[in-house]
Structures are given as C-alpha cells and as structure tokens.
C-alpha cells in the first residue's frame with residue numbers, strides 16, 4: 001500500500017514537473033519570438049520608424065510579411081491603408097512636409113455563421129520619433145539621435161505578432177472575426193487609429209471591442225500589467241480578473257481610465273476599448289529606449305494574457321455592446 005502511495009506520488013510529481021516544463025518551454029519560445037520582433041523593429045537600421053521615411057515603410061513591410069505568413073486576409077488590394085500627415089520643421093531632421101505613411105491591416109474570419117459578422121480589433125502602433133529633434137515629442141529635443149522605441153512601441157508590435165502566431169497555430173475555432181492592425185502616426189496624435197476609425201473596412205456597428213498594446217516591454221518585478229477600459233464591454237472587468245488567475249501576472253485592472261494611446265480613437269467613436277501597458281520609465285521618448293532594457297519573458301507573459309483575453313472575447317456568447325466610463 002505504501003509502495004502504491006509512493007509510486008502514485010512519484011507519478012504525480014513527474015506529471016507536474018513535465019507540465020511545468022512544457023509551460024516554461026512555451027513561454028521561453030514566445031519570449032524568443034517577442035525578442036526577435038522587438039530587436040528587429042528597434043534596431044538602428046529602422047532609424048526610429050518615423051512616418052514618411054523609408055524606414056517606417058520598411059517596418060510596415062516587416063509587419064505585412066507576418067500578417068501574410070500567418071494567413072490574415074486582406075480587405076482591399078493589399079494590407080496597407082495609406083494616409084497623409086503633416087510633419088513640422090525640425091522633427092527627424094526634416095523640413096516641414098506632408099508625407100504619406102500607412103496602417104497595416106488584415107483579418108481572420110470567424111467560424112460562427114452569425115457572430116462572424118462581428119469584429120474584435122487588436123492593435124499596436126509601429127511608428128516612433130525617428131531622430132527626434134525640436135518639435136518632436138522627445139524628452140531630449142536637443143539630442144539628435146535615433147529614438148529606437150524598443151518599448152514605444154516595438155514591444156506592442158512584438159506582442160501583436162506573438163498573438164497572431166498563436167491564433168494562427170491554435171486549433172481553437174474563433175466565433176467572431178478578428179482584425180489585426182498596426183497603426184502609424186500615433187506619436188503625432190493617434191493619427192493612424194483616427195484615420196482607421198473614420199475609414200473602417202466594415203460597418204462601425206460591427207466593431208465590438210478594440211484591444212490596444214502600447215509599451216508592454218518593461219514588465220516590472222511586481223509583474224504589473226496595467227489596463228484601462230476593461231469596463232467598456234459587458235463582463236470585461238470580471239473576465240480580466242479571471243484570466244489573471246493562472247497568468248503569473250498581477251494585472252492592475254481599471255474599468256475606466258481610457259487614455260493614452262490608439263484605443264482612445266475607438267472609445268471616442270463609441271466602441272468598447274481596452275488599452276494595455278507595463279508602465280512608464282525614465283527612457284520614455286529618449287534615445288535610450290533600447291532593446292537591452294526590454295523584459296522579453298515579461299513580454300511573453302503579457303502576450304499570453306492578451307491572447308487569452310482575445311480568444312475569450314471573440315467566443316463570448318453574450319452580446320457585446322459599448323459601456324461608457326467616467
């Protein structure tokens with residue numbers, strides 16, 4: 001009897017170790033993918049991804065490559081949604097000029113006959129401040145140097161591509177359709193997301209929830225993932241708390257406090273919107289926001305968490321509607 005008990009316990013131990021190892025291995029793999037995307041987008045070669053530059057276009061090509069690789073469909077002739085913006089003199093070593101940049105957009109159709117007509121949008125901006133300079137949002141305007149934006153917001157795009165890869169490889173059927181979008185012109189005043197909301201490829205009432213990631217690469221020791229807007233759709237706060245349970249994160253969940261990034265463009269248009277970030281830091285909008293400071297294991301945990309939220313919302317059987325917050 002003792003023997004059986006012992007072997008049962010040993011069996012249990014072996015099982016738990018295997019399970020823990022496989023979860024760790026998955027996180028490890030996701031962390032490597034997160035690092036790969038963040039490193040590429042925040043390398044000096046990308047020169048800070050300023051709208052209208054060839055480096056910004058190059059970043060869009062990189063994102064498009066993964067959109068195509070993981071099977072996203074196009075709304076139009078290609079994955080780009082071009083728009084124009086005005087650049088003030090002195091930013092990114094440029095003369096004042098009207099330039100063309102683009103959002104990158106693709107979608108996965110849902111599997112439920114009815115619910116596939118409803119869309120969940122997940123997004124992250126890919127532009128940043130280029131070489132900074134007077135007139136830019138740089139905290140070191142006098143230093144003309146590449147603002148790599150490893151956290152702001154190569155990290156959000158890294159999470160977006162990690163989540164897309166997981167969605168593409170998952171056998172789970174999604175009831176609602178999902179739009180993946182990477183915005184440009186965020187730093188100049190949420191211009192890409194405003195343009196997207198005003199030129200939606202589908203009816204506005206079909207967009208049910210928007211999830212946005214901006215600066216998710218610097219998870220702290222307390223593992224706090226901050227979110228605003230969880231209360232803008234039914235059951236949102238409860239859902240985010242539930243997902244937190246096995247996440248190895250300590251999410252700080254606000255029902256309201258919708259502010260700071262591209263999800264605001266959706267919220268202002270009466271669309272439920274949640275914004276995720278891992279907090280501010282001294283390197284924010286400086287040339288020191290570099291890959292060396294990125295917590296890519298943390299980025300993997302954040303990607304996993306938001307993936308779980310995305311799947312739950314896409315498959316939620318209750319009706320989704322907008323709830324205004326103070």
Ligand SMILES: [Zn+2]
Nearest residue numbers: 152153187285
């Ligand atoms: Zn920024």
